[in-house]
Amino acid sequence: MPQDYQVPEGTTAGVGLSRRTLLGVGAAAGAGLLLAGHSANADILRSLKGVIYLNPLIVNFAWEMEELESDFFARATSSRAYANLPLRARSTINQIAMDDAEHFETIGFLREKLGYKRANHFESSNTSSSRLPRFFNYPSNAFKTPVSLLDTAIDIKQTCLQAYHGAVDLVDKDTLRLAAAIAGVEGRHLAILLEVAGKDPVPSPFEGALSSQKAGQILGRYGFRGGASGGSNNVNR
Protein backbone atom coordinates (compact mmCIF):
# COMPACT_ATOMS: atom_id res chain seq x y z
CA MET A 1 0.00 0.00 0.00
CA PRO A 2 1.16 3.54 -0.64
CA GLN A 3 3.33 5.00 2.08
CA ASP A 4 4.77 8.44 2.43
CA TYR A 5 8.44 8.72 1.87
CA GLN A 6 10.48 9.15 5.00
CA VAL A 7 12.26 12.26 3.85
CA PRO A 8 15.26 13.01 5.97
CA GLU A 9 14.51 15.76 8.44
CA GLY A 10 15.67 19.05 6.99
CA THR A 11 17.78 21.13 9.27
CA THR A 12 18.09 24.82 9.19
CA ALA A 13 20.81 24.98 11.78
CA GLY A 14 24.10 26.11 10.42
CA VAL A 15 22.66 27.47 7.21
CA GLY A 16 22.57 30.99 8.54
CA LEU A 17 19.03 31.84 7.52
CA SER A 18 18.24 35.47 7.19
CA ARG A 19 15.35 36.97 9.15
CA ARG A 20 13.42 37.29 5.90
CA THR A 21 13.93 33.63 5.15
CA LEU A 22 12.85 32.64 8.64
CA LEU A 23 9.73 34.73 8.28
CA GLY A 24 9.15 33.06 4.94
CA VAL A 25 9.52 29.62 6.43
CA GLY A 26 7.16 30.64 9.18
CA ALA A 27 4.61 31.82 6.65
CA ALA A 28 4.99 28.60 4.74
CA ALA A 29 4.60 26.62 7.93
CA GLY A 30 1.50 28.59 8.81
CA ALA A 31 -0.01 27.95 5.43
CA GLY A 32 1.10 24.36 5.68
CA LEU A 33 -0.58 23.92 9.04
CA LEU A 34 -3.77 25.18 7.51
CA LEU A 35 -3.45 22.74 4.67
CA ALA A 36 -2.42 19.80 6.84
CA GLY A 37 -5.29 20.39 9.21
CA HIS A 38 -7.78 20.28 6.39
CA SER A 39 -6.31 17.42 4.43
CA ALA A 40 -8.09 14.88 6.61
CA ASN A 41 -11.42 16.45 5.66
CA ALA A 42 -10.71 17.12 2.03
CA ASP A 43 -14.12 15.91 0.89
CA ILE A 44 -15.86 18.33 3.21
CA LEU A 45 -13.39 20.95 2.23
CA ARG A 46 -14.15 20.64 -1.43
CA SER A 47 -17.84 20.91 -0.76
CA LEU A 48 -17.16 24.24 0.93
CA LYS A 49 -15.57 25.66 -2.18
CA GLY A 50 -15.89 29.39 -2.03
CA VAL A 51 -15.98 29.40 1.75
CA ILE A 52 -12.56 27.87 2.32
CA TYR A 53 -10.41 28.60 -0.68
CA LEU A 54 -7.04 26.87 -0.71
CA ASN A 55 -6.36 27.10 -4.43
CA PRO A 56 -4.48 30.41 -4.25
CA LEU A 57 -2.22 29.15 -1.46
CA ILE A 58 -1.38 25.98 -3.32
CA VAL A 59 -0.99 27.56 -6.74
CA ASN A 60 1.31 30.21 -5.32
CA PHE A 61 3.24 27.51 -3.49
CA ALA A 62 3.65 25.56 -6.71
CA TRP A 63 4.62 28.68 -8.62
CA GLU A 64 7.43 29.40 -6.24
CA MET A 65 8.54 25.76 -6.27
CA GLU A 66 8.89 25.95 -10.04
CA GLU A 67 10.74 29.22 -9.72
CA LEU A 68 13.18 27.58 -7.32
CA GLU A 69 13.63 24.59 -9.61
CA SER A 70 14.09 26.64 -12.75
CA ASP A 71 16.51 28.94 -10.93
CA PHE A 72 18.55 26.04 -9.58
CA PHE A 73 18.78 24.08 -12.79
CA ALA A 74 19.50 27.16 -14.84
CA ARG A 75 22.38 28.03 -12.53
CA ALA A 76 23.51 24.43 -12.61
CA THR A 77 24.07 24.62 -16.36
CA SER A 78 26.70 27.31 -15.87
CA SER A 79 28.49 25.65 -12.98
CA ARG A 80 31.82 23.93 -12.75
CA ALA A 81 30.12 20.76 -11.58
CA TYR A 82 27.98 20.70 -14.68
CA ALA A 83 31.04 20.93 -16.92
CA ASN A 84 32.42 17.80 -15.27
CA LEU A 85 29.30 15.74 -15.84
CA PRO A 86 29.04 13.21 -18.69
CA LEU A 87 27.33 14.46 -21.81
CA ARG A 88 24.10 12.56 -21.16
CA ALA A 89 23.84 14.02 -17.67
CA ARG A 90 24.44 17.53 -19.00
CA SER A 91 21.69 17.07 -21.57
CA THR A 92 19.42 15.88 -18.79
CA ILE A 93 20.04 18.93 -16.64
CA ASN A 94 19.57 21.21 -19.63
CA GLN A 95 16.22 19.60 -20.39
CA ILE A 96 15.10 19.86 -16.79
CA ALA A 97 16.04 23.54 -16.70
CA MET A 98 13.92 24.20 -19.78
CA ASP A 99 10.98 22.16 -18.53
CA ASP A 100 10.94 23.83 -15.12
CA ALA A 101 11.12 27.24 -16.72
CA GLU A 102 8.05 26.32 -18.74
CA HIS A 103 6.33 25.05 -15.61
CA PHE A 104 6.98 28.36 -13.90
CA GLU A 105 5.58 30.23 -16.85
CA THR A 106 2.56 27.96 -17.16
CA ILE A 107 1.61 28.27 -13.51
CA GLY A 108 2.14 32.00 -13.81
CA PHE A 109 -0.45 32.07 -16.58
CA LEU A 110 -2.78 30.03 -14.40
CA ARG A 111 -2.41 32.48 -11.55
CA GLU A 112 -3.20 35.34 -13.87
CA LYS A 113 -6.15 33.50 -15.38
CA LEU A 114 -7.55 32.71 -11.96
CA GLY A 115 -7.03 36.29 -10.87
CA TYR A 116 -4.83 35.48 -7.90
CA LYS A 117 -2.21 38.02 -8.72
CA ARG A 118 -0.97 39.56 -11.92
CA ALA A 119 1.83 37.34 -13.15
CA ASN A 120 5.02 39.27 -13.63
CA HIS A 121 7.55 38.67 -16.33
CA PHE A 122 10.07 36.05 -15.39
CA GLU A 123 13.63 36.92 -16.12
CA SER A 124 15.64 33.87 -16.91
CA SER A 125 18.68 33.43 -14.75
CA ASN A 126 20.14 31.00 -17.25
CA THR A 127 23.19 33.10 -17.89
CA SER A 128 26.85 32.57 -17.36
CA SER A 129 26.86 35.24 -14.70
CA SER A 130 28.55 34.21 -11.50
CA ARG A 131 26.48 36.53 -9.34
CA LEU A 132 24.82 35.12 -6.25
CA PRO A 133 21.10 34.28 -6.43
CA ARG A 134 19.08 37.34 -5.53
CA PHE A 135 16.31 35.32 -3.93
CA PHE A 136 17.20 31.67 -3.47
CA ASN A 137 20.15 30.36 -1.53
CA TYR A 138 22.10 27.22 -2.18
CA PRO A 139 24.72 25.39 -0.11
CA SER A 140 28.18 26.68 -0.83
CA ASN A 141 29.24 23.41 -2.44
CA ALA A 142 26.04 22.81 -4.43
CA PHE A 143 27.61 23.69 -7.75
CA LYS A 144 31.18 22.58 -7.11
CA THR A 145 31.19 18.87 -7.82
CA PRO A 146 28.97 16.58 -9.88
CA VAL A 147 28.02 14.63 -6.76
CA SER A 148 26.97 17.70 -4.80
CA LEU A 149 25.16 19.12 -7.79
CA LEU A 150 23.16 15.96 -8.30
CA ASP A 151 22.48 15.54 -4.59
CA THR A 152 21.10 19.06 -4.35
CA ALA A 153 19.12 18.60 -7.55
CA ILE A 154 17.57 15.41 -6.24
CA ASP A 155 16.72 16.97 -2.89
CA ILE A 156 14.93 19.87 -4.53
CA LYS A 157 13.25 17.80 -7.21
CA GLN A 158 12.02 15.08 -4.88
CA THR A 159 10.63 17.57 -2.39
CA CYS A 160 8.80 19.53 -5.07
CA LEU A 161 7.44 16.37 -6.69
CA GLN A 162 6.12 15.02 -3.43
CA ALA A 163 4.64 18.38 -2.51
CA TYR A 164 2.57 18.15 -5.68
CA HIS A 165 1.38 14.73 -4.62
CA GLY A 166 0.58 15.99 -1.17
CA ALA A 167 -1.83 18.54 -2.60
CA VAL A 168 -3.76 16.48 -5.15
CA ASP A 169 -6.94 16.47 -3.11
CA LEU A 170 -6.79 20.10 -2.10
CA VAL A 171 -7.33 21.86 -5.41
CA ASP A 172 -10.15 22.18 -7.89
CA LYS A 173 -10.37 20.02 -11.00
CA ASP A 174 -8.82 22.51 -13.39
CA THR A 175 -5.85 23.09 -11.15
CA LEU A 176 -5.56 19.35 -10.59
CA ARG A 177 -5.32 18.72 -14.33
CA LEU A 178 -2.44 21.14 -14.71
CA ALA A 179 -0.71 20.15 -11.50
CA ALA A 180 -0.88 16.48 -12.36
CA ALA A 181 0.40 17.16 -15.87
CA ILE A 182 3.38 18.95 -14.38
CA ALA A 183 3.92 16.42 -11.60
CA GLY A 184 4.22 13.61 -14.11
CA VAL A 185 7.14 15.31 -15.78
CA GLU A 186 8.66 16.10 -12.39
CA GLY A 187 8.54 12.39 -11.69
CA ARG A 188 10.38 11.68 -14.92
CA HIS A 189 12.96 14.28 -13.99
CA LEU A 190 13.53 12.73 -10.59
CA ALA A 191 13.91 9.22 -11.97
CA ILE A 192 16.56 10.23 -14.47
CA LEU A 193 18.43 12.37 -11.97
CA LEU A 194 18.58 9.41 -9.59
CA GLU A 195 19.67 7.16 -12.43
CA VAL A 196 22.43 9.57 -13.47
CA ALA A 197 23.53 9.79 -9.84
CA GLY A 198 23.78 6.00 -9.63
CA LYS A 199 20.91 5.78 -7.15
CA ASP A 200 17.71 3.76 -7.24
CA PRO A 201 15.36 5.69 -9.53
CA VAL A 202 12.24 3.94 -8.20
CA PRO A 203 12.81 2.76 -4.62
CA SER A 204 9.11 2.21 -3.95
CA PRO A 205 6.11 1.11 -6.05
CA PHE A 206 4.16 4.12 -4.81
CA GLU A 207 5.04 7.76 -5.01
CA GLY A 208 5.49 9.59 -1.76
CA ALA A 209 3.65 12.70 -0.72
CA LEU A 210 4.60 15.60 1.51
CA SER A 211 2.44 18.15 3.18
CA SER A 212 3.19 21.69 2.14
CA GLN A 213 4.37 22.29 5.69
CA LYS A 214 7.00 19.59 5.42
CA ALA A 215 7.96 20.56 1.88
CA GLY A 216 8.27 24.16 2.95
CA GLN A 217 10.57 23.20 5.78
CA ILE A 218 12.86 21.26 3.46
CA LEU A 219 12.88 23.87 0.74
CA GLY A 220 13.28 26.65 3.24
CA ARG A 221 16.98 25.91 3.38
CA TYR A 222 17.09 27.18 -0.20
CA GLY A 223 15.31 30.39 0.60
CA PHE A 224 11.87 29.11 -0.33
CA ARG A 225 9.06 31.08 1.29
CA GLY A 226 6.11 28.87 0.49
CA GLY A 227 4.46 31.29 -1.87
CA ALA A 228 3.21 33.29 1.07
CA SER A 229 4.31 36.47 -0.60
CA GLY A 230 2.21 35.58 -3.65
CA GLY A 231 5.18 34.32 -5.57
CA SER A 232 8.65 35.56 -6.14
CA ASN A 233 10.14 38.18 -3.94
CA ASN A 234 12.54 39.19 -6.67
CA VAL A 235 12.81 42.96 -6.65
CA ASN A 236 12.45 43.10 -10.40
CA ARG A 237 8.97 41.55 -10.37
Add this chain to the structure above:
Amino acid sequence: MSIDNIAGLASSLNGRLFAQAPADNTVRNQPADKRPATTMPGTAPSPDPSMPPSSPAVPSAATTGVAGAVFGSLANLGSDLDILNFALTLEYLEADFYNRVVEANNAKQYLRGRLVDIAGTLARDETAHVDAILKRITDAGGTPVAKPMFQFPSETFISPIAFLSLAAQLEGTGVGAYLAAAPLVQKADNLKFAASIYGIEARHTGLIRFVAGMPPVETSTESPLSVETIAARIQPLIASGAPGGGMAAM
Protein backbone atom coordinates in the same frame (compact mmCIF):
# COMPACT_ATOMS: atom_id res chain seq x y z
CA MET B 1 -23.95 -2.92 -24.52
CA SER B 2 -24.07 -2.52 -28.33
CA ILE B 3 -21.13 -1.57 -30.50
CA ASP B 4 -22.77 1.78 -31.28
CA ASN B 5 -23.22 2.50 -27.59
CA ILE B 6 -19.55 1.76 -26.89
CA ALA B 7 -18.41 4.13 -29.61
CA GLY B 8 -20.83 6.76 -28.39
CA LEU B 9 -19.69 6.43 -24.80
CA ALA B 10 -16.06 6.71 -25.84
CA SER B 11 -16.88 9.84 -27.78
CA SER B 12 -18.76 11.44 -24.91
CA LEU B 13 -16.09 10.38 -22.48
CA ASN B 14 -13.50 12.23 -24.53
CA GLY B 15 -15.47 15.40 -23.97
CA ARG B 16 -15.34 14.82 -20.22
CA LEU B 17 -11.68 13.88 -20.15
CA PHE B 18 -10.32 16.88 -22.00
CA ALA B 19 -10.94 20.18 -20.26
CA GLN B 20 -9.74 22.35 -23.08
CA ALA B 21 -7.96 22.25 -26.39
CA PRO B 22 -4.20 22.70 -26.26
CA ALA B 23 -3.20 26.36 -26.28
CA ASP B 24 -0.23 25.69 -28.49
CA ASN B 25 -0.69 23.70 -31.66
CA THR B 26 2.96 22.96 -32.23
CA VAL B 27 3.81 19.31 -32.35
CA ARG B 28 5.61 19.38 -29.04
CA ASN B 29 2.54 20.67 -27.25
CA GLN B 30 -0.10 18.64 -29.04
CA PRO B 31 -1.97 16.03 -27.04
CA ALA B 32 -0.28 12.67 -27.13
CA ASP B 33 -3.14 11.35 -29.27
CA LYS B 34 -2.34 13.76 -32.08
CA ARG B 35 1.43 13.76 -31.94
CA PRO B 36 3.26 11.66 -34.55
CA ALA B 37 4.35 8.29 -33.29
CA THR B 38 7.81 8.41 -31.80
CA THR B 39 9.24 4.94 -31.80
CA MET B 40 12.91 4.25 -32.15
CA PRO B 41 13.84 3.59 -35.77
CA GLY B 42 13.99 -0.06 -36.52
CA THR B 43 12.82 -1.08 -33.08
CA ALA B 44 9.08 -1.25 -33.49
CA PRO B 45 8.13 -4.85 -32.81
CA SER B 46 7.34 -6.84 -35.89
CA PRO B 47 3.74 -7.95 -35.99
CA ASP B 48 3.38 -11.64 -35.39
CA PRO B 49 1.37 -13.43 -38.06
CA SER B 50 -0.80 -14.99 -35.39
CA MET B 51 -1.71 -11.64 -33.91
CA PRO B 52 -4.76 -9.78 -35.15
CA PRO B 53 -3.74 -6.63 -37.03
CA SER B 54 -3.94 -3.44 -35.01
CA SER B 55 -5.91 -0.51 -36.32
CA PRO B 56 -5.05 2.48 -34.16
CA ALA B 57 -6.47 4.90 -36.73
CA VAL B 58 -9.94 3.38 -36.53
CA PRO B 59 -11.57 4.33 -33.26
CA SER B 60 -14.57 2.11 -33.82
CA ALA B 61 -12.28 -0.90 -34.16
CA ALA B 62 -10.46 0.10 -31.02
CA THR B 63 -13.63 0.24 -29.02
CA THR B 64 -15.08 -2.93 -30.46
CA GLY B 65 -13.61 -6.36 -30.82
CA VAL B 66 -11.57 -7.73 -27.97
CA ALA B 67 -10.44 -4.33 -26.69
CA GLY B 68 -14.02 -3.15 -26.80
CA ALA B 69 -15.06 -6.12 -24.72
CA VAL B 70 -12.39 -5.26 -22.20
CA PHE B 71 -12.78 -1.50 -22.22
CA GLY B 72 -16.34 -1.12 -23.43
CA SER B 73 -17.93 -1.83 -20.11
CA LEU B 74 -15.33 0.42 -18.51
CA ALA B 75 -15.83 3.33 -20.88
CA ASN B 76 -18.58 4.61 -18.63
CA LEU B 77 -16.24 5.80 -15.87
CA GLY B 78 -19.07 7.01 -13.70
CA SER B 79 -17.73 5.89 -10.34
CA ASP B 80 -14.45 5.49 -8.57
CA LEU B 81 -14.86 1.72 -8.83
CA ASP B 82 -15.18 2.02 -12.60
CA ILE B 83 -12.00 4.06 -12.72
CA LEU B 84 -10.15 1.63 -10.48
CA ASN B 85 -11.18 -1.26 -12.69
CA PHE B 86 -10.01 0.66 -15.75
CA ALA B 87 -6.68 1.17 -14.06
CA LEU B 88 -6.58 -2.45 -12.99
CA THR B 89 -6.83 -3.62 -16.59
CA LEU B 90 -3.83 -1.52 -17.56
CA GLU B 91 -1.87 -2.68 -14.55
CA TYR B 92 -2.70 -6.32 -15.35
CA LEU B 93 -1.20 -5.72 -18.78
CA GLU B 94 1.97 -4.12 -17.53
CA ALA B 95 2.51 -6.63 -14.75
CA ASP B 96 1.95 -9.53 -17.10
CA PHE B 97 4.42 -8.13 -19.61
CA TYR B 98 7.21 -7.40 -17.17
CA ASN B 99 6.85 -10.67 -15.33
CA ARG B 100 7.13 -12.47 -18.66
CA VAL B 101 10.20 -10.42 -19.49
CA VAL B 102 11.81 -11.43 -16.23
CA GLU B 103 10.96 -15.07 -16.87
CA ALA B 104 12.32 -14.86 -20.40
CA ASN B 105 15.50 -13.26 -19.20
CA ASN B 106 15.94 -15.88 -16.51
CA ALA B 107 15.80 -18.48 -19.28
CA LYS B 108 17.82 -16.69 -21.98
CA GLN B 109 19.74 -13.83 -20.32
CA TYR B 110 18.98 -11.49 -23.19
CA LEU B 111 19.08 -8.42 -20.97
CA ARG B 112 22.33 -7.05 -19.62
CA GLY B 113 23.45 -4.87 -16.76
CA ARG B 114 20.98 -2.20 -15.71
CA LEU B 115 18.21 -3.60 -17.85
CA VAL B 116 18.04 -6.69 -15.67
CA ASP B 117 17.50 -4.57 -12.58
CA ILE B 118 15.06 -2.29 -14.37
CA ALA B 119 12.95 -5.17 -15.65
CA GLY B 120 12.82 -6.56 -12.12
CA THR B 121 11.82 -3.20 -10.70
CA LEU B 122 9.08 -2.76 -13.25
CA ALA B 123 7.73 -6.24 -12.56
CA ARG B 124 7.78 -5.58 -8.83
CA ASP B 125 6.05 -2.24 -9.13
CA GLU B 126 3.31 -3.25 -11.54
CA THR B 127 2.56 -6.38 -9.54
CA ALA B 128 2.29 -4.22 -6.43
CA HIS B 129 -0.07 -1.90 -8.30
CA VAL B 130 -2.29 -4.81 -9.30
CA ASP B 131 -2.39 -6.09 -5.74
CA ALA B 132 -3.14 -2.67 -4.30
CA ILE B 133 -5.93 -1.91 -6.75
CA LEU B 134 -7.46 -5.35 -6.25
CA LYS B 135 -7.51 -4.79 -2.52
CA ARG B 136 -8.97 -1.33 -2.84
CA ILE B 137 -11.75 -2.54 -5.09
CA THR B 138 -12.65 -5.51 -2.91
CA ASP B 139 -12.41 -3.44 0.28
CA ALA B 140 -14.92 -1.05 -1.27
CA GLY B 141 -17.28 -3.91 -2.00
CA GLY B 142 -16.66 -3.86 -5.71
CA THR B 143 -15.90 -6.65 -8.16
CA PRO B 144 -12.49 -6.50 -9.82
CA VAL B 145 -12.50 -6.87 -13.58
CA ALA B 146 -11.24 -10.22 -14.79
CA LYS B 147 -7.69 -10.35 -16.04
CA PRO B 148 -7.63 -10.63 -19.84
CA MET B 149 -5.27 -12.89 -21.73
CA PHE B 150 -2.40 -10.90 -23.15
CA GLN B 151 0.00 -11.45 -26.00
CA PHE B 152 3.21 -9.63 -26.73
CA PRO B 153 5.51 -9.51 -29.75
CA SER B 154 8.08 -12.26 -29.53
CA GLU B 155 10.89 -9.75 -30.09
CA THR B 156 10.27 -8.23 -26.69
CA PHE B 157 11.49 -11.46 -25.10
CA ILE B 158 14.70 -11.72 -27.10
CA SER B 159 15.65 -8.12 -27.93
CA PRO B 160 16.49 -5.52 -25.28
CA ILE B 161 15.60 -2.74 -27.70
CA ALA B 162 12.21 -4.25 -28.49
CA PHE B 163 11.57 -4.70 -24.77
CA LEU B 164 12.39 -1.07 -24.06
CA SER B 165 10.34 0.17 -26.98
CA LEU B 166 7.20 -1.64 -25.87
CA ALA B 167 7.85 -0.78 -22.23
CA ALA B 168 8.11 2.91 -23.10
CA GLN B 169 4.82 2.75 -24.94
CA LEU B 170 3.05 0.89 -22.13
CA GLU B 171 4.29 3.25 -19.43
CA GLY B 172 3.44 6.29 -21.49
CA THR B 173 -0.03 4.90 -22.02
CA GLY B 174 -0.40 4.37 -18.30
CA VAL B 175 0.64 7.94 -17.56
CA GLY B 176 -1.82 9.35 -20.08
CA ALA B 177 -4.61 7.15 -18.77
CA TYR B 178 -4.16 8.07 -15.13
CA LEU B 179 -3.89 11.73 -16.03
CA ALA B 180 -7.13 11.57 -17.98
CA ALA B 181 -8.96 9.81 -15.17
CA ALA B 182 -7.70 11.88 -12.25
CA PRO B 183 -10.26 14.70 -12.49
CA LEU B 184 -13.05 12.11 -12.59
CA VAL B 185 -12.15 10.53 -9.26
CA GLN B 186 -14.62 11.52 -6.61
CA LYS B 187 -13.19 10.46 -3.27
CA ALA B 188 -10.07 12.13 -1.94
CA ASP B 189 -8.42 8.94 -0.71
CA ASN B 190 -8.96 7.27 -4.08
CA LEU B 191 -7.45 10.28 -5.80
CA LYS B 192 -4.37 10.19 -3.60
CA PHE B 193 -4.08 6.47 -4.17
CA ALA B 194 -4.32 6.83 -7.93
CA ALA B 195 -1.82 9.69 -7.85
CA SER B 196 0.67 7.54 -5.95
CA ILE B 197 0.58 5.02 -8.80
CA TYR B 198 0.57 7.68 -11.50
CA GLY B 199 3.72 9.15 -10.04
CA ILE B 200 5.55 5.87 -10.37
CA GLU B 201 4.30 5.29 -13.91
CA ALA B 202 5.82 8.65 -14.74
CA ARG B 203 9.12 7.68 -13.13
CA HIS B 204 9.05 4.44 -15.11
CA THR B 205 8.45 6.33 -18.33
CA GLY B 206 11.34 8.69 -17.78
CA LEU B 207 13.69 5.92 -16.73
CA ILE B 208 12.88 3.59 -19.61
CA ARG B 209 13.19 6.32 -22.21
CA PHE B 210 16.44 7.47 -20.68
CA VAL B 211 18.12 4.07 -20.70
CA ALA B 212 16.75 3.43 -24.18
CA GLY B 213 18.52 6.53 -25.45
CA MET B 214 15.24 8.32 -26.15
CA PRO B 215 14.53 11.85 -24.94
CA PRO B 216 13.22 11.10 -21.45
CA VAL B 217 10.69 13.91 -21.61
CA GLU B 218 8.74 14.63 -24.78
CA THR B 219 6.96 17.75 -23.57
CA SER B 220 7.10 19.84 -20.41
CA THR B 221 3.67 18.62 -19.34
CA GLU B 222 2.09 15.21 -19.60
CA SER B 223 -0.92 14.79 -21.84
CA PRO B 224 -4.11 12.85 -21.04
CA LEU B 225 -5.14 10.09 -23.42
CA SER B 226 -8.63 9.31 -24.59
CA VAL B 227 -10.20 5.95 -23.92
CA GLU B 228 -10.18 5.38 -27.66
CA THR B 229 -6.45 5.93 -27.91
CA ILE B 230 -5.77 3.72 -24.94
CA ALA B 231 -7.95 0.97 -26.31
CA ALA B 232 -6.28 1.27 -29.73
CA ARG B 233 -2.85 0.85 -28.18
CA ILE B 234 -3.91 -2.05 -26.02
CA GLN B 235 -5.97 -3.97 -28.56
CA PRO B 236 -3.02 -5.66 -30.27
CA LEU B 237 -1.84 -6.92 -26.91
CA ILE B 238 -5.09 -8.59 -25.89
CA ALA B 239 -5.32 -12.21 -26.99
CA SER B 240 -8.38 -13.50 -28.70
CA GLY B 241 -9.16 -15.55 -25.67
CA ALA B 242 -7.38 -18.86 -26.29
CA PRO B 243 -5.09 -19.48 -23.31
CA GLY B 244 -1.44 -19.74 -24.30
CA GLY B 245 -2.21 -19.06 -27.96
CA GLY B 246 0.09 -17.20 -30.38
CA MET B 247 2.44 -14.70 -28.87
CA ALA B 248 1.12 -15.27 -25.40
CA ALA B 249 2.92 -18.59 -25.29
CA MET B 250 6.58 -18.61 -24.45
